[in-house]
Amino acid sequence: MTRHLAVWACGAALAVALAPPQASAQSDGLVERGVRAYQDVEFAAAATLLRRALAGGISDSERIQALAYLGAAEVFVGPQRRDSARAAFRRLVLFDPRQRPDPLAFPPRVLAVYEEVRRATKAVRVQAPSQASFKPEVESKGLVVRLDATSSHEIEVRIGREDGTLIRTLYVGPVSDSLDVRWNGLDMDDGQVRSGRYVLSVASRWSLSGPVVRMVQLPLRAELVAPDTLPLLPMLTDSLLLPEQASLSTGIGPLATGLLAGGAAIALPSLVADGTQPSGAQFAVAGALSLAGIVGFVREPGRVQRRNMAANTATRAQWQRRADSVRAENTRRRDAARLTVWVGPAAVVDSLGEGP
Numbered sequence: 001m002t003r004h005l006a007v008w009a010c011g012a013a014l015a016v017a018l019a020p021p022q023a024s025a026q027s028d029g030l031v032e033r034g035v036r037a038y039q040d041v042e043f044a045a046a047a048t049l050l051r052r053a054l055a056g057g058i059s060d061s062e063r064i065q066a067l068a069y070l071g072a073a074e075v076f077v078g079p080q081r082r083d084s085a086r087a088a089f090r091r092l093v094l095f096d097p098r099q100r101p102d103p104l105a106f107p108p109r110v111l112a113v114y115e116e117v118r119r120a121t122k123a124v125r126v127q128a129p130s131q132a133s134f135k136p137e138v139e140s141k142g143l144v145v146r147l148d149a150t151s152s153h154e155i156e157v158r159i160g161r162e163d164g165t166l167i168r169t170l171y172v173g174p175v176s177d178s179l180d181v182r183w184n185g186l187d188m189d190d191g192q193v194r195s196g197r198y199v200l201s202v203a204s205r206w207s208l209s210g211p212v213v214r215m216v217q218l219p220l221r222a223e224l225v226a227p228d229t230l231p232l233l234p235m236l237t238d239s240l241l242l243p244e245q246a247s248l249s250t251g252i253g254p255l256a257t258g259l260l261a262g263g264a265a266i267a268l269p270s271l272v273a274d275g276t277q278p279s280g281a282q283f284a285v286a287g288a289l290s291l292a293g294i295v296g297f298v299r300e301p302g303r304v305q306r307r308n309m310a311a312n313t314a315t316r317a318q319w320q321r322r323a324d325s326v327r328a329e330n331t332r333r334r335d336a337a338r339l340t341v342w343v344g345p346a347a348v349v350d351s352l353g354e355g356p
Contacts, residue, residue, distance in 0.1 A: 148177075
């Protein structure tokens, strides 16, 4: 008994494991059966099959085919299903604005309804890479976002913070087909943005002054990686410089030396030869020595001033070279910065009704 239960349990588990592929296969078959029913002029049956297929998991190409045939089938079911036909075609327009129903497969009546819906739908499909890394600068290629428009209308593309603060406006103007916009990682003042979370928003309007009819938002996470910069040199203070205005006290030494030497020239002979009076030659020597002291008293401050000024000039030049070197290194490090942006799934705010 236990062995039979084990066998039954294994069989049930196997059946559950095989169920998803079978369901997927049935969904795939629904699209083919719906197309075949449309071609057999069984429009109501085709619409039912195609709705069931769209409710399941199908590929993008199958979804495009199913929506096109569903809209066409609803057109032929009758006037009471015209809104259903428009809804199906609008889903097709929003899912991939580049797609058009094949004129070889659908009659002008169907194509006319589709074109009416396409012209009335003002929206863009937003495509962006999941990640982009670039140097944030004015000429950088940056993060490139592809916009595919359903029909001609006005759009505004912005980068902002999560709280709505505007960082940079990327584009304002008309779009009729496809357009590439890029964000170079800079703000409105061309400054590098900080690491954090941002939002790229695309607002669709009938006119620039009109209300927003559809908004697509891409969440962004930005990380700025840059080497640390060096601290700037402190300003050169006066305490590091020699005084350039020399006082008269610097000449007292030469003056005192000259006067003492002059006095000694007069006094020494009298001291050596007691009672001897100073001669004219002694007075001449004393006068010359004293004059030399006076000249030194006058000229010494100027010599000190010139030496100090030369030393200060050299000190300032050395400080300037070091400051320039620090600034150049910081510029090099800032230029090495890289901004990596991760892009999340798009969110749609659609005031016109059903989204894609």
